[in-house]
Amino acid sequence: MNKTPAAGAPPKRAIDIVNASLKRRYARERRFRFIGLSAVILGLSFVGLLFADIIAKGHSAFVQTYIQLPVHFEAAVLDPDGSRNPEVLARANYQQLIRDALRTEFPGVTDRRETRTLYSMISVGAPTQLRDRVLANPDLIGTTQDVWLLADDDIDMLVKGHIDRGLPENQRRVKDQAVGWVEQLEAQGRIAKRFNTIFFTNGTSREPELAGIAGALMGSFYTLILTLLFAFPIGVGAAIYLEEFAPKNRWTDLIEVNINNLAAVPSIVFGLLGLAVFISVFGVPRSTPLVAALVLTLMTLPTIIIASRAALKSVPPSIREAALGVGASPLQTQIHHVLPLAMPGMLTGTIIGMAQALGETAPLLMIGMIAFIVEIPSGFTSPSTVLPVQIFLWADSPERAFVERTSAAIMVLLAFLILMNLTAVLLRRRFERRW
Amino acid sequence: MHTSTLLILVLAFMSLAYYVGRKRAISTAGGVTRINTLHSLPVYYGLYAALWAGLPALLLMGLWAGFQDDILVALVKSELPATMLDGLSPGAASLLVNDIKNLASGAIVSRTPTPEMQLAADRYNLYNQFAVWAMWLAVSALALGGMAFAWLRTQPKMRARNRVESIFMAILVIFSSIAILTTLGIVLSVLFESMRFFQEVSPLEFFFGTLWSPQTALRADQIGASGAFGAVPLFTGTLMVSAIAMFVAVPIGLMSAIYLSEYAPRKVRAWAKPTLEVLAGVPTVVYGFFAALTVAPFIRELGMSMGLNVASESALAAGLVMGIMIIPFVSSLSEDVINAVPQAMRDGSYALGATQSETIRRVIIPAALPGIVGGILLAVSRAIGETMIVVMAAGLAANLTANPLESVTTVTVQIVTLLTGDQEFDSAKTMAAFALGLTLFVVTLTLNVIALHIVRKYREQYE
Numbered sequence: 001m002n003k004t005p006a007a008g009a010p011p012k013r014a015i016d017i018v019n020a021s022l023k024r025r026y027a028r029e030r031r032f033r034f035i036g037l038s039a040v041i042l043g044l045s046f047v048g049l050l051f052a053d054i055i056a057k058g059h060s061a062f063v064q065t066y067i068q069l070p071v072h073f074e075a076a077v078l079d080p081d082g083s084r085n086p087e088v089l090a091r092a093n094y095q096q097l098i099r100d101a102l103r104t105e106f107p108g109v110t111d112r113r114e115t116r117t118l119y120s121m122i123s124v125g126a127p128t129q130l131r132d133r134v135l136a137n138p139d140l141i142g143t144t145q146d147v148w149l150l151a152d153d154d155i156d157m158l159v160k161g162h163i164d165r166g167l168p169e170n171q172r173r174v175k176d177q178a179v180g181w182v183e184q185l186e187a188q189g190r191i192a193k194r195f196n197t198i199f200f201t202n203g204t205s206r207e208p209e210l211a212g213i214a215g216a217l218m219g220s221f222y223t224l225i226l227t228l229l230f231a232f233p234i235g236v237g238a239a240i241y242l243e244e245f246a247p248k249n250r251w252t253d254l255i256e257v258n259i260n261n262l263a264a265v266p267s268i269v270f271g272l273l274g275l276a277v278f279i280s281v282f283g284v285p286r287s288t289p290l291v292a293a294l295v296l297t298l299m300t301l302p303t304i305i306i307a308s309r310a311a312l313k314s315v316p317p318s319i320r321e322a323a324l325g326v327g328a329s330p331l332q333t334q335i336h337h338v339l340p341l342a343m344p345g346m347l348t349g350t351i352i353g354m355a356q357a358l359g360e361t362a363p364l365l366m367i368g369m370i371a372f373i374v375e376i377p378s379g380f381t382s383p384s385t386v387l388p389v390q391i392f393l394w395a396d397s398p399e400r401a402f403v404e405r406t407s408a409a410i411m412v413l414l415a416f417l418i419l420m421n422l423t424a425v426l427l428r429r430r431f432e433r434r435w
Numbered sequence: 436m437h438t439s440t441l442l443i444l445v446l447a448f449m450s451l452a453y454y455v456g457r458k459r460a461i462s463t464a465g466g467v468t469r470i471n472t473l474h475s476l477p478v479y480y481g482l483y484a485a486l487w488a489g490l491p492a493l494l495l496m497g498l499w500a501g502f503q504d505d506i507l508v509a510l511v512k513s514e515l516p517a518t519m520l521d522g523l524s525p526g527a528a529s530l531l532v533n534d535i536k537n538l539a540s541g542a543i544v545s546r547t548p549t550p551e552m553q554l555a556a557d558r559y560n561l562y563n564q565f566a567v568w569a570m571w572l573a574v575s576a577l578a579l580g581g582m583a584f585a586w587l588r589t590q591p592k593m594r595a596r597n598r599v600e601s602i603f604m605a606i607l608v609i610f611s612s613i614a615i616l617t618t619l620g621i622v623l624s625v626l627f628e629s630m631r632f633f634q635e636v637s638p639l640e641f642f643f644g645t646l647w648s649p650q651t652a653l654r655a656d657q658i659g660a661s662g663a664f665g666a667v668p669l670f671t672g673t674l675m676v677s678a679i680a681m682f683v684a685v686p687i688g689l690m691s692a693i694y695l696s697e698y699a700p701r702k703v704r705a706w707a708k709p710t711l712e713v714l715a716g717v718p719t720v721v722y723g724f725f726a727a728l729t730v731a732p733f734i735r736e737l738g739m740s741m742g743l744n745v746a747s748e749s750a751l752a753a754g755l756v757m758g759i760m761i762i763p764f765v766s767s768l769s770e771d772v773i774n775a776v777p778q779a780m781r782d783g784s785y786a787l788g789a790t791q792s793e794t795i796r797r798v799i800i801p802a803a804l805p806g807i808v809g810g811i812l813l814a815v816s817r818a819i820g821e822t823m824i825v826v827m828a829a830g831l832a833a834n835l836t837a838n839p840l841e842s843v844t845t846v847t848v849q850i851v852t853l854l855t856g857d858q859e860f861d862s863a864k865t866m867a868a869f870a871l872g873l874t875l876f877v878v879t880l881t882l883n884v885i886a887l888h889i890v891r892k893y894r895e896q897y898e
Contacts, residue, residue: 018788025790032792036694039687043711043766046759050717053729237610245607259614264813264883265876266820268847269621272872275854276624282501298617305614331600359718362822362847366854388720395724395827403728410721421716 054414058407064196064209065156066148067122067185069101073134075142084138094127094134098149106181117178123150125198125210148192153208153401158182159191162400173400199408203374204390208401211394213409215376219289219369219384220358226293226380227300227357232350234297235304239346240334242305243312263302270299271366279367287368287383295363300353307349311342314433344431351424355417361388387413438500441571445496448578449489455582456484459589475596483595484585486602492578499570507566508532511559516551535559625876628869635863636664641870643667647833647844649853649864664867666874668833672843676754676825677818679839683758684818685811688765695766696773697795708767715763723827726756731828738840746842748830754839757824761814768813772806772893773799805893812886816879822847846871 075082078092102118103109109118126149133147134140157163158174159182169176185191202212246252274295278284284291315338323333364370369389377384385393387409394406460480464473473480512520512532520528531552537544538556548556589595633641644665691711695704731752738745745751776799784794800807830842831852853868 025793029790029792032795033694033698036690036698039690040694040699040707040711043687043691043714043762044707046762047710047713050714050721050725050759053725054721057728234610234613237607238613241604241607241611245604246611255611255614258618260887261880261883262614262617264816264879265621266816266822266847266879268820268822268850269625269872269876272850272854272869273617273621273624276628276869277620298613301614301617329596329600331603355716359716359720361718361720362826362851365826365851370855388718391720391724392823392827395720395727406724410724413718414721417716417718 051414054407054410058404058409058411060160060162061199061404061408062196063160063193064198065151065159065191065193067151067155068146068148068190068192069098069105069122070144071097071101071130071147071149072104072144073097073140073142074100078134078141079138084141086135089134089138090131092131092134094130097130098122098126114177117175118181121152121155121178121181123152123209124207125205126150148194150198150209151191153399154178155182156209157400159186159193160404162404199405203376204372204385204393205374208397208399208405211402211405213387213390213412215373216385216387216390216409217412219292219377220386220388222289222377222380222384223292223296223386224354224358226289227296228350228354230293230297231300231304231353231357235301235350235353236308236339236346238301239305239308239312240339243309244334244338245330259302259305262298263306266362267299267360268362268366270295271363273298274363274367285381285383287371287373287385288381289377289384290380291367292364292369292386293380295367296357296360299360299363300357303353303356304346304349307352308342308346311345311349312338314345315341341433344427348424348428351420351427355420355424358420359388359413359417361392364389365392387416438496441496441574445489445492445574445578448492448575448582449485452488452578452582452585453481453485455481456585456589457481459484459586460591460595463589464591473591474594479595479599480589480593482599483593484582484589486599487581487585488578489581490602491581492574495577496570496574499573503566503570507559507562508536510562511535511555514558515555519551539563621876625869625873628866629873632863632866632870635866640664641666645835647849649849649867662863664863666846666871668835669844669846669849669871671835671837672750672829672833673819673845673847675750675837675839675843676757676829676845677815679751679754680757680761680818681811681815683755684761684765684814687758688762688814689769689807691762692766692769692773693795696770697791697799708770711766712763714760715767717760719760719821719823720827722756722760723823723825726752726824726828730756743840745840746830748828748842749840750829750843751839753825753828756828757818757821760821760824761818764817765810765814768810769803769807772803772810772890775806775893776802803893805889809886809888809890809893812882812889816882816886819882820847820875820879822851826851846875850875 074097077096078094079085079088081088099119102122103115106118109115129150130147151159154163154174155178158165158179163172163174165172165179174182182191198210199212201214202210203215204213205211242252242255246255274291278291278294279286284294319337319341320333323337324330328336364386369385370393371383371385372393373383373385375382391406391409391413394402394409457477457480460473460477461467461470464470470477512528519531523531534544534546534548535552535555536559538548538552539559641664644663645667646663646665647668648663695708699707727748731747731749734749734752734755735745735747780798780802781794784798785791789797825845825848829845829848831844831848832842833844833849834841836843850868850871853864853871
């Protein structure tokens with residue numbers, strides 16, 4: 001300030017320089033702020049886009065197309081000797097009934113190839129549907145009933161509008177003739193979309209219209225139960241020991257560094273561990289919830305331990321001192337006084353860990369969970385798959401109908417994850433204590 | 436006669452022992468009115484008895500379940516006529532044993548069973564039945580014996596609480612060592628297989644070779660499929676996808692962290708932050724689906740309309756989506772470090788007349804830089820190890836290219852493809868997967884150690 005200004009020039013004060021630059025600086029401020037805001041908006045719009053895309057693709061999988069046909073339950077086909085023996089009924093040729101019904105519905109079709117196209121409008125699962133009906137009520141034999149039959153996936157896609165009827169015929173999976181039949185049936189009100197129960201009650205299948213997530217859901221359920229049983233006691237126990245009892249020495253330092261690093265090891269490496277150790281060395285059966293749970297336990301342990309330690313840290317020392325002061329042993333202090341106070345935090349961490357385990361795919365591919373398993377798993381050691389792996393497998397399938405089923409499976413998975421995370425948040429809100 | 440039934444039986448024994456032990460303690464003390472003469476609370480005598488009844492029995496059960504089959508197989512094998520095993524390779528012998536087992540359980544057998552095999556299978560069944568019975572007897576006897584032992588030992592002077600607590604402490608120590616065991620297991624399992632791999636393929640070829648084609652010959656006379664294990668294309672592919680991801684995630688993540696921690700009103704922050712973190716909770720397989728079915732076709736169409744040739748599984752699509760996945764990771768880590776910068780530094784800067792953005796750029800970011808760099812390194816390690824997005828959206832072909840519109844493959848993709856096909860466990864292909872796993876583990880571990888070190892050092896600076 002005390003520099004002498006050059007002779008002749010008007011004296012320039014600091015405030016003038018500042019004032020002159022203010023406009024530019026404020027503009028930069030606004031620009032910076034705008035960039036920050038747009039980054040947040042961009043991030044949020046990615047969330048929106050992801051969810052909108054999945055829902056737009058998947059919502060139609062919750063309904064399934066059915067075709068109504070008058071089926072004549074021909075006694076000569078179903079029960080030639082008239083015995084009504086359930087074994088005979090179970091093995092009868094139900095496909096024949098459907099084919100007959102289709103032919104009577106569209107009498108003009110005679111050409112071999114055309115007949116095949118006609119037959120393929122109804123799902124290969126429809127005969128089972130008829131069989132179950134007849135077995136439940138053998139009196140149907142000999143009568144003609146209007147039955148809603150499961151449509152094939154291509155017809156399903158056509159009815160739902162996923163196959164563009166305006167495209168030239170050779171670019172379309174459903175040919176003009178079949179489109180004509182469908183339009184005829186639609187005009188008669190014989191095509192309807194109903195809630196897709198198959199999706200929730202069936203295991204997977206090569207046929208999209210018969211594929212469901214029940215098997216994968218049960219597999220995920222068994223896996224998660226076991227993971228919880230292994231990971232929660234071990235995680236909480238390790239946290240109590242490390243936080244409350246462990247002497248400060250190199251060994252415990254090593255364990256601590258280790259836990260922090262394990263939390264950041266790529267999940268696929270845990271899959272390699274599961275393959276090389278659990279399956280090859282210990283002989284745990286492949287593609288079972290048991291081996292999946294072992295791998296996922298090791299994966300989620302760091303999360304649970306870190307959260308549990310934070311919960312233990314937040315319990316004030318005065319609680320421990322008071323308990324010790326009235327004569328409780330160190331372990332009694334922990335179990336009777338500290339643990340109940342830290343439990344909400346530990347449970348929150350565990351739920352978040354379980355949510356991770358539920359969504360995890362990569363390590364499970366290594367331990368054989370990608371096998372094609374139709375049956376719904378019945379226990380911890382029966383071959384099974386889990387929901388995210390099922391999503392991966394379906395996403396690989398070429399049929400158009402699997403796209404919407406994959407998206408629907410993703411919606412179910414996300415719903416479970418949101419539910420779990422909401423529980424964790426509510427738990428934290430409800431029991432969080434400021435000391 | 437299932438093992439789980441036995442497990443339930445042992446648990447029943449344990450609760451019985453608990454009840455008996457507690458009763459016994461009270462009666463040796465001379466009734467409920469005199470329990471003050473006991474060293475510990477009656478509960479601890481009960482627990483003491485339960486542990487004696489349960490632990491040895493469970494241990495025996497575990498050992499038995501682990502070794503029973505090996506012993507039975509050895510027995511059955513020793514009784515097979517010597518001519519059947521002569522000249523069989525270990526693989527063929529284990530196949531024979533497998534067939535005998537399948538025959539025994541009534542499953543499908545890979546050959547027509549000979550009378551000798553049928554005999555062996557019958558014997559196997561017999562031994563198996565016998566072994567199961569023996570296990571039930573031994574385990575129950577041990578549980579009852581343990582209970583009786585505890586019953587005899589129970590007197591008012593016995594320090595039951597201390598004994599029970601020392602067992603619990605031992606269990607806690609074992610639990611906390613599992614983390615170490617896991618790391619050890621990872622290192623050993625990958626290292627062991629990798630060593631075997633490097634005996635067949637030289638490390639020099641693996642780390643510096645530029646041709647990756649892991650198809651090994653199935654028959655000796657097959658041509659053109661000798662298998663080439665030069666992993667450089669995988670490394671460059673991984674780096675390219677990760678770099679694209681970081682280009683997306685770092686600016687967006689960092690800027691939103693700055694905005695949320697410095698500018699956003701409390702209310703906006705309260706819902707924008709958790710919403711952004713939803714991205715971190717979405718399973719990676721969902722991102723993979725999104726990348727493969729929405730983003731990749733979109734980029735392809737876009738490229739076509741601009742006259743560019745875009746592969747349907749371009750590195751760009753996988754990288755972009757991976758970047759989206761990492762945004763919350765970068766933003767929450769940066770937010771933590773930005774919040775850790777002391778308020779005094781901001782106030783000092785404002786006092787000198789700096790605007791808010793000048794304070795952020797000239798004061799806060801330089802102060803928080805080490806922490807931000809640490810966070811970014813953690814994000815890089817996450818990107819390198821990410822599997823599902825690249826498996827679903829990046830390709831399988833190992834192209835050595837710098838063009839993000841072409842298809843590349845990554846280390847994780849190759850691990851998955853090598854290990855999910857049908858091949859024997861110790862072929863060069865599967866061992867190559869473990870060598871890749873080792874590389875991945877070492878790289879991410881190094882990145883993590885550096886990042887954690889930086890972050891910790893930085894935190895100490897302001898505490």
